[in-house]
Amino acid sequence: xxxxxxxxxxxxxxxxxxxxxxxxxxxxxLENAEMLNRTPGALGTISLSQFKAQKLELQRLAxxxxxxxxxxxxxxxxxxxxxxxxxxxxRGFSNFLLLTKAERILHNLNCPLSPE
Numbered sequence: 001x002x003x004x005x006x007x008x009x010x011x012x013x014x015x016x017x018x019x020x021x022x023x024x025x026x027x028x029x030l031e032n033a034e035m036l037n038r039t040p041g042a043l044g045t046i047s048l049s050q051f052k053a054q055k056l057e058l059q060r061l062a063x064x065x066x067x068x069x070x071x072x073x074x075x076x077x078x079x080x081x082x083x084x085x086x087x088x089x090x091r092g093f094s095n096f097l098l099l100t101k102a103e104r105i106l107h108n109l110n111c112p113l114s115p116e
Contacts, residue, residue: 024039024042029046029047029050032044032046033046033050033051033054033056036056036058037056037057037058046058048111049106049109049111052109052110052111053109
């Protein structure tokens with residue numbers, strides 16, 4: 001799990017959380033979304049683009065009074081960052097994002113690709 005590599009404290013927190021009985025742990029974004037959707041009282045995070053693409057039946061929360069989560073809101077630009085020595089899958093995904101097809105998909109989700 002990549003998030004554990006952020007710091008020893010995060011790694012320790014994840015290890016501690018996994019010890020709790022009944023703790024739900026998702027291994028990828030799709031599984032996370034499905035778990036949030038089916039778990040009563042769940043609280044979690046998900047990208048706005050995934051939320052819109054999957055048409056999830058989740059309650060959106062305002063953070064610090066930010067109400068841009070309404071259905072008419074435009075999201076911030078979609079940004080992808082990859083290491084120079086990124087693996088084949090990461091390079092393939094980055095290359096896909098350069099295609100007109102990907103641009104249309106992101107545009108339809110109101111998640112424009114940042115040119116930076």
